[in-house]
Amino acid sequence: MTTIRIPTPLRQYTNGQAEITVTGADVGTALNDLTGQHPGLRAHLYTDAGELRAFVNVFLNDEDVRHLQGAATPVSDVDRLMIVPSIAGGSDAELVRVDHAALRVNQATIIVLAAVGFVLDTPWLIVLVAAVMTLGTLLRSPGFRLLYTAVLKPLGWVKPDVIADNAEPHVFAQGLGAAFLWGASLALFAGAPVLGWALSWLVIALAALNLFAGFCAGCFVYYWLARFRAPGFLKTPPTGTFPGLRPRG
Amino acid sequence: MSATTSIVAEAYRALIAHLEAAYPNEGAGLLLGRGDGEDRVITAVLTLPNRWDGPEQTHRFLLTPADMLAGEQEAARRGLDVIGIFHSHPDHPAEPSGFDRDWALPWYVYTITRVTQGRADHTRAWRLREDRSGYCEDNFTIHAETRPMPRG
Numbered sequence: 042m043t044t045i046r047i048p049t050p051l052r053q054y055t056n057g058q059a060e061i062t063v064t065g066a067d068v069g070t071a072l073n074d075l076t077g078q079h080p081g082l083r084a085h086l087y088t089d090a091g092e093l094r095a096f097v098n099v100f101l102n103d104e105d106v107r108h109l110q111g112a113a114t115p116v117s118d119v120d121r122l123m124i125v126p127s128i129a130g131g132s133d134a135e136l137v138r139v140d141h142a143a144l145r146v147n148q149a150t151i152i153v154l155a156a157v158g159f160v161l162d163t164p165w166l167i168v169l170v171a172a173v174m175t176l177g178t179l180l181r182s183p184g185f186r187l188l189y190t191a192v193l194k195p196l197g198w199v200k201p202d203v204i205a206d207n208a209e210p211h212v213f214a215q216g217l218g219a220a221f222l223w224g225a226s227l228a229l230f231a232g233a234p235v236l237g238w239a240l241s242w243l244v245i246a247l248a249a250l251n252l253f254a255g256f257c258a259g260c261f262v263y264y265w266l267a268r269f270r271a272p273g274f275l276k277t278p279p280t281g282t283f284p285g286l287r288p289r290g
Numbered sequence: 291m292s293a294t295t296s297i298v299a300e301a302y303r304a305l306i307a308h309l310e311a312a313y314p315n316e317g318a319g320l321l322l323g324r325g326d327g328e329d330r331v332i333t334a335v336l337t338l339p340n341r342w343d344g345p346e347q348t349h350r351f352l353l354t355p356a357d358m359l360a361g362e363q364e365a366a367r368r369g370l371d372v373i374g375i376f377h378s379h380p381d382h383p384a385e386p387s388g389f390d391r392d393w394a395l396p397w398y399v400y401t402i403t404r405v406t407q408g409r410a411d412h413t414r415a416w417r418l419r420e421d422r423s424g425y426c427e428d429n430f431t432i433h434a435e436t437r438p439m440p441r442g
Contacts, residue, residue: 049325049362049371050397084422085396096393098355105355125358128375129342130390130400131316131350132382138348140314181344195311201408203314203381208345 043071043116046123047082054081068099069112071122086124098125139206141287142199143190147183148252151218155245159238164229167241171222178216181208206288207276214251214259218244261285295374295399295415295428297321297332302432306403306410308337309378313408315340315347318377320361321399325371330399330428334368335376336361350389351377374399374415381406384414386425394418399428 042062047055055061061078065071076083086097093099099106100123106114116122151170158166170184177184193199221244229237247258264284267274279288297305309317319337323330338361342352353361353375365372375398379385384404386394394400396418404412415428 048395050395053397096395100355125355126395127355127358128318128353128395129351129393130318130375130377131342131346131387132379133387133389134349134380134382137345138314138380139345201314203348203407212345 042118044121045071045075046121048124048126050126051082051085051124054085055079066115067110067112068101068106068114068116068122071116072099072112096126096128098127099123100125134205137206137208138203139208139211140201140203141206142194142202143183143186144211145202145252146189146193146199147177147185147215148248150185150188151248152245152252155222155241159241164226164237167222167229167237168226171219171226174215174219174222178212178219181212183211184215184219204288206279209276210260210263210285211257213263213274214257217259217262218248255287257285257287259285292426293417293428294329294431295332295401296330296431296433297401298334298433301332301335302413304337305335305376305401305413308335309376309403309405309410310408312340312378313405314380316342316349316351316378316380318351318353318375320353320358320365320372321374321376321401322365322368322370323373325373330373332373332399334370336364348380349382372398374401376401376403378403378405378410384412386416391418391422391424394422394425396420396422400425401430 042064045061045063047059047061052059061075063071063074063078065074072086076086086094088094101109101114101116102121151174154166154170158164173184177186189199194201221240225237225240228240251257261284263274264278267276278284282288308319311317318340319335321332322334322336323332338353338357340347340351341354341357342350361372379402382404384402386400386402390400398417400416401413402416403410413430415430416425417428418425
Protein backbone atom coordinates (compact mmCIF):
# COMPACT_ATOMS: atom_id res chain seq x y z
CA MET A 42 0.00 0.00 0.00
CA THR A 43 1.40 3.38 -1.07
CA THR A 44 0.25 6.76 0.17
CA ILE A 45 -0.66 9.54 -2.28
CA ARG A 46 -0.92 13.13 -1.09
CA ILE A 47 -3.71 15.10 -2.73
CA PRO A 48 -3.37 18.87 -3.35
CA THR A 49 -5.93 21.09 -1.59
CA PRO A 50 -8.04 21.96 -4.68
CA LEU A 51 -8.69 18.29 -5.44
CA ARG A 52 -9.62 17.19 -1.91
CA GLN A 53 -13.31 17.84 -2.59
CA TYR A 54 -13.16 14.67 -4.74
CA THR A 55 -11.61 12.58 -1.93
CA ASN A 56 -14.17 13.49 0.76
CA GLY A 57 -11.71 16.03 2.12
CA GLN A 58 -8.96 13.49 2.72
CA ALA A 59 -5.41 14.80 2.20
CA GLU A 60 -3.85 11.35 1.85
CA ILE A 61 -5.18 8.26 0.10
CA THR A 62 -3.79 4.76 0.35
CA VAL A 63 -3.54 2.92 -2.97
CA THR A 64 -2.24 -0.35 -4.34
CA GLY A 65 -0.08 -0.77 -7.42
CA ALA A 66 3.43 -1.79 -8.36
CA ASP A 67 4.22 1.36 -10.31
CA VAL A 68 3.12 4.99 -10.51
CA GLY A 69 0.68 4.36 -13.38
CA THR A 70 -1.27 1.60 -11.62
CA ALA A 71 -1.19 3.50 -8.31
CA LEU A 72 -2.79 6.52 -10.03
CA ASN A 73 -5.31 4.20 -11.71
CA ASP A 74 -6.26 2.81 -8.33
CA LEU A 75 -6.63 6.37 -7.02
CA THR A 76 -9.03 7.43 -9.80
CA GLY A 77 -10.84 4.09 -9.37
CA GLN A 78 -11.49 4.90 -5.72
CA HIS A 79 -12.31 8.55 -6.43
CA PRO A 80 -13.63 8.86 -10.01
CA GLY A 81 -14.23 12.62 -9.67
CA LEU A 82 -10.46 13.14 -9.84
CA ARG A 83 -10.13 11.71 -13.33
CA ALA A 84 -11.29 14.76 -15.32
CA HIS A 85 -8.81 16.99 -13.53
CA LEU A 86 -5.80 14.65 -13.64
CA TYR A 87 -6.22 13.35 -17.21
CA THR A 88 -7.12 14.91 -20.55
CA ASP A 89 -9.95 13.47 -22.66
CA ALA A 90 -7.23 11.55 -24.57
CA GLY A 91 -6.11 9.87 -21.34
CA GLU A 92 -2.82 11.74 -20.94
CA LEU A 93 -1.81 13.27 -17.62
CA ARG A 94 -2.68 16.97 -17.79
CA ALA A 95 0.28 19.31 -18.32
CA PHE A 96 -0.07 20.83 -14.85
CA VAL A 97 -0.15 17.51 -12.99
CA ASN A 98 3.22 16.61 -11.51
CA VAL A 99 3.72 13.41 -9.57
CA PHE A 100 6.54 13.33 -7.07
CA LEU A 101 7.94 10.13 -5.63
CA ASN A 102 9.61 10.96 -2.32
CA ASP A 103 10.41 14.51 -3.50
CA GLU A 104 11.54 13.51 -7.01
CA ASP A 105 9.49 14.27 -10.14
CA VAL A 106 8.61 10.90 -11.72
CA ARG A 107 9.15 12.51 -15.17
CA HIS A 108 12.84 12.43 -14.25
CA LEU A 109 12.56 8.77 -13.19
CA GLN A 110 10.69 6.26 -15.35
CA GLY A 111 7.40 8.14 -15.61
CA ALA A 112 4.29 5.99 -15.15
CA ALA A 113 6.48 2.85 -15.10
CA THR A 114 8.44 4.04 -12.03
CA PRO A 115 8.16 1.24 -9.44
CA VAL A 116 6.67 2.10 -6.04
CA SER A 117 6.82 0.17 -2.77
CA ASP A 118 4.85 0.25 0.49
CA VAL A 119 7.19 2.72 2.16
CA ASP A 120 7.04 5.19 -0.73
CA ARG A 121 5.05 8.37 -0.68
CA LEU A 122 3.60 9.88 -3.83
CA MET A 123 2.60 13.50 -4.00
CA ILE A 124 0.51 15.23 -6.66
CA VAL A 125 1.75 18.81 -7.03
CA PRO A 126 0.19 21.19 -9.55
CA SER A 127 2.22 23.62 -11.59
CA ILE A 128 0.22 26.65 -12.60
CA ALA A 129 0.30 28.46 -15.89
CA GLY A 130 -1.93 30.87 -17.73
CA GLY A 131 -1.95 33.97 -19.81
CA SER A 132 -3.94 36.26 -22.03
CA ASP A 133 -5.11 35.67 -25.61
CA ALA A 134 -2.76 38.35 -26.96
CA GLU A 135 -1.61 37.26 -30.43
CA LEU A 136 1.65 39.09 -31.12
CA VAL A 137 4.19 39.08 -28.35
CA ARG A 138 4.71 42.61 -27.11
CA VAL A 139 8.19 44.01 -26.86
CA ASP A 140 9.24 46.74 -24.47
CA HIS A 141 11.21 49.04 -26.78
CA ALA A 142 12.37 51.12 -23.81
CA ALA A 143 14.40 48.08 -22.64
CA LEU A 144 15.85 47.75 -26.15
CA ARG A 145 16.83 51.43 -26.25
CA VAL A 146 18.54 51.27 -22.85
CA ASN A 147 20.46 48.26 -24.18
CA GLN A 148 21.49 50.12 -27.36
CA ALA A 149 22.55 53.24 -25.43
CA THR A 150 24.64 51.16 -23.01
CA ILE A 151 26.35 49.33 -25.88
CA ILE A 152 27.14 52.64 -27.62
CA VAL A 153 28.53 54.29 -24.47
CA LEU A 154 30.67 51.34 -23.34
CA ALA A 155 32.08 50.60 -26.81
CA ALA A 156 32.84 54.30 -27.43
CA VAL A 157 34.55 54.60 -24.01
CA GLY A 158 36.51 51.44 -24.91
CA PHE A 159 37.74 53.20 -28.09
CA VAL A 160 38.57 56.51 -26.40
CA LEU A 161 40.50 54.85 -23.57
CA ASP A 162 41.94 52.23 -25.94
CA THR A 163 40.62 49.45 -23.69
CA PRO A 164 39.84 46.32 -25.77
CA TRP A 165 38.58 44.58 -22.62
CA LEU A 166 35.49 46.81 -22.67
CA ILE A 167 34.67 45.46 -26.13
CA VAL A 168 35.05 41.92 -24.77
CA LEU A 169 32.74 42.81 -21.85
CA VAL A 170 30.04 44.23 -24.15
CA ALA A 171 30.35 41.22 -26.47
CA ALA A 172 29.98 38.85 -23.49
CA VAL A 173 26.91 40.62 -22.07
CA MET A 174 25.26 40.73 -25.52
CA THR A 175 26.00 37.02 -26.00
CA LEU A 176 24.49 36.18 -22.63
CA GLY A 177 21.43 38.30 -23.49
CA THR A 178 21.07 36.51 -26.83
CA LEU A 179 21.20 33.12 -25.11
CA LEU A 180 18.58 34.26 -22.56
CA ARG A 181 16.53 35.84 -25.38
CA SER A 182 16.50 39.21 -23.68
CA PRO A 183 18.43 42.51 -24.01
CA GLY A 184 21.88 41.96 -22.44
CA PHE A 185 21.80 45.13 -20.34
CA ARG A 186 18.15 44.63 -19.41
CA LEU A 187 18.94 44.65 -15.68
CA LEU A 188 20.03 48.29 -15.88
CA TYR A 189 16.52 49.05 -17.15
CA THR A 190 14.42 46.76 -14.93
CA ALA A 191 16.38 47.20 -11.69
CA VAL A 192 17.43 50.85 -11.92
CA LEU A 193 15.99 53.11 -14.64
CA LYS A 194 12.40 51.81 -14.66
CA PRO A 195 11.90 51.75 -10.85
CA LEU A 196 13.37 55.28 -10.62
CA GLY A 197 10.89 56.39 -13.29
CA TRP A 198 13.69 57.76 -15.50
CA VAL A 199 12.69 55.54 -18.40
CA LYS A 200 9.04 54.68 -19.01
CA PRO A 201 7.96 51.38 -20.62
CA ASP A 202 7.22 51.64 -24.34
CA VAL A 203 5.40 48.41 -25.12
CA ILE A 204 4.63 47.66 -28.75
CA ALA A 205 3.10 44.62 -30.45
CA ASP A 206 6.16 43.24 -32.20
CA ASN A 207 8.22 40.09 -32.70
CA ALA A 208 10.89 39.43 -30.08
CA GLU A 209 13.05 37.08 -32.20
CA PRO A 210 14.44 39.62 -34.71
CA HIS A 211 15.69 41.80 -31.85
CA VAL A 212 17.36 38.80 -30.23
CA PHE A 213 18.94 37.92 -33.59
CA ALA A 214 20.10 41.53 -34.09
CA GLN A 215 21.79 41.50 -30.70
CA GLY A 216 23.46 38.17 -31.51
CA LEU A 217 24.74 39.66 -34.79
CA GLY A 218 26.14 42.66 -32.91
CA ALA A 219 27.79 40.31 -30.40
CA ALA A 220 29.41 38.34 -33.25
CA PHE A 221 30.84 41.58 -34.73
CA LEU A 222 32.22 42.57 -31.32
CA TRP A 223 33.81 39.14 -30.82
CA GLY A 224 35.44 39.62 -34.22
CA ALA A 225 36.56 43.08 -33.09
CA SER A 226 38.00 41.65 -29.85
CA LEU A 227 39.91 39.01 -31.77
CA ALA A 228 41.37 41.63 -34.12
CA LEU A 229 42.29 43.97 -31.24
CA PHE A 230 44.13 41.25 -29.34
CA ALA A 231 45.73 39.86 -32.51
CA GLY A 232 47.40 43.18 -33.29
CA ALA A 233 44.98 44.49 -35.93
CA PRO A 234 43.61 47.58 -34.15
CA VAL A 235 42.26 49.28 -37.30
CA LEU A 236 40.05 46.30 -38.16
CA GLY A 237 39.10 45.84 -34.48
CA TRP A 238 37.98 49.41 -33.94
CA ALA A 239 36.30 49.57 -37.35
CA LEU A 240 34.12 46.59 -36.42
CA SER A 241 33.40 48.19 -33.02
CA TRP A 242 32.34 51.42 -34.72
CA LEU A 243 30.11 49.50 -37.09
CA VAL A 244 28.24 48.10 -34.08
CA ILE A 245 28.10 51.56 -32.48
CA ALA A 246 26.74 53.07 -35.70
CA LEU A 247 24.06 50.41 -36.16
CA ALA A 248 23.01 50.63 -32.49
CA ALA A 249 22.75 54.43 -32.90
CA LEU A 250 20.70 54.03 -36.09
CA ASN A 251 18.29 51.89 -34.07
CA LEU A 252 18.30 54.16 -31.02
CA PHE A 253 17.79 57.45 -32.86
CA ALA A 254 16.06 56.48 -36.12
CA GLY A 255 14.16 53.35 -35.03
CA PHE A 256 15.71 51.17 -37.72
CA CYS A 257 17.01 47.78 -36.58
CA ALA A 258 19.49 46.58 -39.24
CA GLY A 259 19.78 43.12 -37.62
CA CYS A 260 15.98 42.77 -37.72
CA PHE A 261 16.07 43.73 -41.41
CA VAL A 262 18.55 40.90 -42.02
CA TYR A 263 16.32 38.55 -39.98
CA TYR A 264 13.22 39.36 -42.04
CA TRP A 265 15.12 38.87 -45.31
CA LEU A 266 16.40 35.50 -44.12
CA ALA A 267 12.80 34.63 -43.19
CA ARG A 268 11.69 35.69 -46.66
CA PHE A 269 14.20 33.27 -48.21
CA ARG A 270 12.88 30.60 -45.82
CA ALA A 271 16.14 30.19 -43.92
CA PRO A 272 15.55 27.48 -41.29
CA GLY A 273 14.59 28.92 -37.90
CA PHE A 274 13.62 32.34 -39.30
CA LEU A 275 9.85 32.19 -39.10
CA LYS A 276 8.49 35.62 -38.23
CA THR A 277 7.19 38.19 -40.67
CA PRO A 278 7.17 41.93 -39.95
CA PRO A 279 4.09 43.24 -38.08
CA THR A 280 1.38 44.26 -40.58
CA GLY A 281 2.14 47.51 -42.38
CA THR A 282 5.70 47.77 -41.08
CA PHE A 283 8.79 47.97 -43.30
CA PRO A 284 11.16 45.11 -42.31
CA GLY A 285 13.44 46.34 -39.51
CA LEU A 286 11.57 49.58 -38.90
CA ARG A 287 10.04 50.13 -35.47
CA PRO A 288 6.29 49.24 -35.54
CA ARG A 289 3.94 52.08 -34.66
CA GLY A 290 2.66 51.75 -31.09
CA MET B 291 -26.19 33.75 -6.63
CA SER B 292 -22.46 33.82 -7.15
CA ALA B 293 -19.93 33.44 -4.37
CA THR B 294 -17.83 36.27 -3.03
CA THR B 295 -14.06 36.65 -2.91
CA SER B 296 -12.71 39.54 -0.90
CA ILE B 297 -9.18 40.72 -0.22
CA VAL B 298 -7.79 42.82 2.61
CA ALA B 299 -6.44 46.17 1.47
CA GLU B 300 -2.78 45.51 2.40
CA ALA B 301 -2.73 42.27 0.42
CA TYR B 302 -4.37 43.97 -2.56
CA ARG B 303 -1.73 46.72 -2.53
CA ALA B 304 1.05 44.08 -2.55
CA LEU B 305 -0.66 42.23 -5.43
CA ILE B 306 -1.01 45.43 -7.50
CA ALA B 307 2.60 46.49 -6.83
CA HIS B 308 3.90 43.10 -7.97
CA LEU B 309 1.84 43.08 -11.18
CA GLU B 310 2.71 46.67 -12.10
CA ALA B 311 6.42 45.95 -11.55
CA ALA B 312 6.17 42.90 -13.83
CA TYR B 313 4.66 44.92 -16.72
CA PRO B 314 4.90 44.43 -19.71
CA ASN B 315 5.30 40.81 -18.63
CA GLU B 316 2.66 38.84 -16.80
CA GLY B 317 3.15 38.64 -13.05
CA ALA B 318 1.73 35.98 -10.76
CA GLY B 319 1.62 34.60 -7.25
CA LEU B 320 -0.47 32.80 -4.66
CA LEU B 321 -3.52 33.99 -2.76
CA LEU B 322 -3.50 32.98 0.92
CA GLY B 323 -6.42 32.83 3.29
CA ARG B 324 -8.88 30.44 4.87
CA GLY B 325 -10.01 27.60 2.68
CA ASP B 326 -13.29 26.70 4.37
CA GLY B 327 -16.66 27.79 3.08
CA GLU B 328 -17.89 29.01 -0.27
CA ASP B 329 -16.95 32.67 0.20
CA ARG B 330 -13.24 33.36 0.42
CA VAL B 331 -11.23 36.02 2.19
CA ILE B 332 -7.70 36.66 0.91
CA THR B 333 -5.60 37.88 3.82
CA ALA B 334 -2.13 37.77 2.24
CA VAL B 335 -0.43 37.21 -1.10
CA LEU B 336 2.83 35.47 -1.97
CA THR B 337 4.50 37.04 -5.00
CA LEU B 338 6.40 34.57 -7.19
CA PRO B 339 8.69 34.92 -10.20
CA ASN B 340 7.27 34.19 -13.65
CA ARG B 341 9.11 31.03 -14.72
CA TRP B 342 7.83 30.98 -18.30
CA ASP B 343 10.84 30.77 -20.58
CA GLY B 344 11.57 33.68 -22.93
CA PRO B 345 9.77 36.66 -24.48
CA GLU B 346 6.33 35.01 -24.36
CA GLN B 347 6.20 36.23 -20.74
CA THR B 348 4.17 39.16 -22.11
CA HIS B 349 1.24 36.76 -22.43
CA ARG B 350 2.24 33.69 -20.41
CA PHE B 351 3.19 32.86 -16.83
CA LEU B 352 4.31 29.69 -15.11
CA LEU B 353 4.64 28.71 -11.46
CA THR B 354 6.65 25.53 -11.01
CA PRO B 355 5.80 22.65 -8.67
CA ALA B 356 8.78 23.71 -6.53
CA ASP B 357 7.22 27.20 -6.21
CA MET B 358 3.87 25.63 -5.34
CA LEU B 359 5.40 23.38 -2.67
CA ALA B 360 7.34 26.30 -1.17
CA GLY B 361 4.14 28.37 -1.27
CA GLU B 362 2.15 25.67 0.53
CA GLN B 363 4.81 25.47 3.22
CA GLU B 364 4.95 29.24 3.67
CA ALA B 365 1.14 29.35 3.90
CA ALA B 366 1.17 26.58 6.52
CA ARG B 367 3.83 28.46 8.51
CA ARG B 368 1.46 31.44 8.64
CA GLY B 369 -1.50 29.23 9.57
CA LEU B 370 -3.17 29.88 6.21
CA ASP B 371 -4.08 27.93 3.06
CA VAL B 372 -3.24 28.56 -0.57
CA ILE B 373 -6.76 29.40 -1.79
CA GLY B 374 -5.96 30.61 -5.27
CA ILE B 375 -3.69 32.15 -7.85
CA PHE B 376 -3.38 35.73 -9.05
CA HIS B 377 -1.96 36.87 -12.37
CA SER B 378 -2.04 39.82 -14.74
CA HIS B 379 -3.09 40.30 -18.35
CA PRO B 380 -0.96 43.20 -19.61
CA ASP B 381 -3.10 45.46 -21.85
CA HIS B 382 -5.70 42.71 -22.09
CA PRO B 383 -9.11 42.13 -20.43
CA ALA B 384 -9.30 40.62 -16.94
CA GLU B 385 -11.04 37.53 -18.31
CA PRO B 386 -9.74 33.94 -18.41
CA SER B 387 -8.37 32.79 -21.77
CA GLY B 388 -8.66 29.32 -23.26
CA PHE B 389 -5.08 28.75 -22.18
CA ASP B 390 -5.98 29.77 -18.61
CA ARG B 391 -8.76 27.18 -18.64
CA ASP B 392 -6.53 24.35 -19.89
CA TRP B 393 -4.28 24.87 -16.88
CA ALA B 394 -6.88 25.68 -14.25
CA LEU B 395 -7.79 23.63 -11.20
CA PRO B 396 -11.20 23.55 -9.55
CA TRP B 397 -11.78 25.10 -6.12
CA TYR B 398 -8.97 27.67 -6.45
CA VAL B 399 -9.96 31.29 -6.92
CA TYR B 400 -8.20 32.87 -9.91
CA THR B 401 -7.94 36.63 -9.85
CA ILE B 402 -6.94 38.30 -13.10
CA THR B 403 -5.81 41.90 -13.16
CA ARG B 404 -5.70 43.98 -16.32
CA VAL B 405 -2.57 46.14 -16.36
CA THR B 406 -2.93 48.97 -18.88
CA GLN B 407 0.33 50.69 -19.87
CA GLY B 408 1.87 49.76 -16.52
CA ARG B 409 -1.13 50.65 -14.31
CA ALA B 410 -3.37 47.98 -12.80
CA ASP B 411 -6.92 49.15 -13.45
CA HIS B 412 -9.31 46.19 -13.23
CA THR B 413 -9.36 42.97 -11.19
CA ARG B 414 -11.92 40.18 -11.45
CA ALA B 415 -12.16 36.83 -9.64
CA TRP B 416 -13.05 33.51 -11.27
CA ARG B 417 -13.50 29.86 -10.41
CA LEU B 418 -13.37 26.91 -12.80
CA ARG B 419 -16.64 25.03 -13.25
CA GLU B 420 -16.69 21.43 -12.05
CA ASP B 421 -16.90 20.06 -15.60
CA ARG B 422 -14.04 22.35 -16.78
CA SER B 423 -16.39 23.87 -19.40
CA GLY B 424 -15.79 27.44 -18.29
CA TYR B 425 -15.69 29.77 -15.31
CA CYS B 426 -18.07 31.30 -12.79
CA GLU B 427 -17.31 34.86 -11.79
CA ASP B 428 -17.16 35.75 -8.10
CA ASN B 429 -18.18 39.07 -6.63
CA PHE B 430 -14.80 40.63 -5.92
CA THR B 431 -14.50 43.19 -3.14
CA ILE B 432 -11.62 44.95 -1.42
CA HIS B 433 -11.80 45.41 2.34
CA ALA B 434 -11.35 48.86 3.80
CA GLU B 435 -7.99 49.70 5.38
CA THR B 436 -7.48 47.84 8.64
CA ARG B 437 -4.88 50.21 10.06
CA PRO B 438 -5.97 51.45 13.50
CA MET B 439 -7.17 55.04 13.46
CA PRO B 440 -4.98 57.35 15.53
CA ARG B 441 -6.72 58.38 18.73
CA GLY B 442 -7.34 62.06 19.03
